[in-house]
Amino acid sequence: MATNVWEASQALASQGPILPLYRAENGSCDCGQACASPGKHPRTKRGLHEATSDPAVIAYWAQIYPVSNLGLRTDGLVVVDLDGEEGFESLARLESKLGRLPRTRVQRSRPYHEHRLFKQPPGGTLTSSTVGLGNPEGLDLRAGPGAYIVASPSLHPSGRRYESDDYPILDLPLEWVAVLRKRREPRQRHELRVQDLLFGQDTAYGRAALLGETEKLVSARLGHRHAQLNASAFRLGQLVPHYLSVQTVATQLPQVAVLAHDFDLRECSRIVNGGMAAGMQYPRKPR
Numbered sequence: 301m302a303t304n305v306w307e308a309s310q311a312l313a314s315q316g317p318i319l320p321l322y323r324a325e326n327g328s329c330d331c332g333q334a335c336a337s338p339g340k341h342p343r344t345k346r347g348l349h350e351a352t353s354d355p356a357v358i359a360y361w362a363q364i365y366p367v368s369n370l371g372l373r374t375d376g377l378v379v380v381d382l383d384g385e386e387g388f389e390s391l392a393r394l395e396s397k398l399g400r401l402p403r404t405r406v407q408r409s410r411p412y413h414e415h416r417l418f419k420q421p422p423g424g425t426l427t428s429s430t431v432g433l434g435n436p437e438g439l440d441l442r443a444g445p446g447a448y449i450v451a452s453p454s455l456h457p458s459g460r461r462y463e464s465d466d467y468p469i470l471d472l473p474l475e476w477v478a479v480l481r482k483r484r485e486p487r488q489r490h491e492l493r494v495q496d497l498l499f500g501q502d503t504a505y506g507r508a509a510l511l512g513e514t515e516k517l518v519s520a521r522l523g524h525r526h527a528q529l530n531a532s533a534f535r536l537g538q539l540v541p542h543y544l545s546v547q548t549v550a551t552q553l554p555q556v557a558v559l560a561h562d563f564d565l566r567e568c569s570r571i572v573n574g575g576m577a578a579g580m581q582y583p584r585k586p587r
Contacts, residue, residue, distance in 0.1 A: 305370045305454055306362040312372060312451055313358060315469075317351035319344060320361045321369035321450060324457040330367070339369055339457050340450050348373055348448060369454035378426050378472050379442040379449055380416040387438030388412060394433060398475045407449070407464040409456040415442075415449050418472035425481060426472075432480040435531075441480075500541030502548050509539055510552065517553070518560045529557050529568065530575040537579025549576050 312318055322331040324339030335341065343365055344350040351373040352358070361368070380401070382388055395401060407415040420426060426443045430436060442449050450456075452464035513532035520528040536549045554568035 305368055306358075306366075308453055309358050309362070309370060310355065312370060313353040313355075315372060316375045316377065317353050317373040318358065318451070319348065319351040319371045319373065319448065320365045321371045321454065323367060323369045323455055325455060325459060326457070329457075339455065340371075342371065343368065348446070351448070370451045371448040372451040373445060373448045374442045375445045376420050377443065377469070378418045378420055379447075380414075380418070381440040381442055381449070382412070382414045382416070383438045383440065384412050385438070387414075387436075390436035390439040394436065394439075398479060399473055401473065401476070402470050403467060404470040405465060405467045407452050407462055409450075409462050410458055410460050417469045419469055420444070421472060421474075421477045426477065429480075500545035500547075501543075502545055503543045506536075506539050506543030506548075510536060510544065510548065514553065514556045517556055520561075525557070525561050525563075526571060529553070529563075529571050533572040533575025534579040537576035538582055538584045540576065540580050540583065542584065546576070 309318060320343040322329050322335075322339060322341055322343055324330065329335050329338035329341075331338075331341070342348070342350075351371070380391070382391060391401075401416065401418075405417045407417070420443065426441075428441045428443050428447045430439065430441055433439070433441075450462060452462040454462050456462060513536055517525070517528050517532055533549065533553060536544060536553065540546055540549065550569070550572060553572045554563075554565055557563045557568045557572075558565050
């Protein structure tokens with residue numbers, strides 16, 4: 301395998317537009333600044349907009365950026381990005397519902413970190429959103445011209461190189477496409493009614509969902525806890541009034557946030573009430 305990215309650049313450009321990226325080694329990025337994504341952000345001023353398959357432009361980049369990483373813009377692709385053991389566990393749960401993903405081209409940076417490349421379905425309607433999959437932990441999508449991946453043989457900040465096999469890139473299975481497309485359809489808003497506020501009931505399904513959301517909230521990382529509180533309130537609001545009551549969500553979720561993270565109760569109640577009200581406008585239908 302070529303270790304000089306520019307030796308591999310023409311073959312990579314046959315898969316899609318490419319762009320030069322800064323490189324990082326031992327966690328330090330050669331952009332000269334402290335950055336959140338060492339070795340992963342574009343060198344070019346216009347970033348993704350300058351990605352190209354033009355051999356002349358690529359040859360020019362090779363001269364002015366002799367030491368570089370390369371990005372592959374995901375035109376015509378859907379890339380399943382697995383990050384750590386959590387990502388593989390999330391994938392296993394999704395495959396149990398949607399069917400196994402076929403063996404396709406895989407790129408690895410280190411153990412339990414993979415890019416699985418699939419072709420976009422006809423129409424190219426999929427994006428990088430994982431909402432249709434339930435926003436699984438450790439699993440992201442990179443899809444369409446608005447995204448890119450760091451491509452082999454670029455250097456990972458750990459010092460290892462990205463490595464890609466030679467499997468053909470296969471179509472994303474239709475079962476997965478259907479789920480991802482479905483969530484892109486406009487949701488039907490629901491007019492809030494007094495009955496929703498007064499007569500919601502707690503069911504076994506609702507209590508299990510509440511437990512699941514409180515576990516996510518308790519384990520949320522610093523800097524993500526308020527966002528998780530809002531997201532959990534939204535998802536539980538979707539279960540009102542058929543699976544949970546307003547009172548249950550409005551009292552128990554803020555209490556968990558206060559006990560787990562020493563949040564201010566008044567602020568938690570404000571976040572929960574707002575998230576829950578938004579979720580109630582898009583309720584889950586009774587089973």
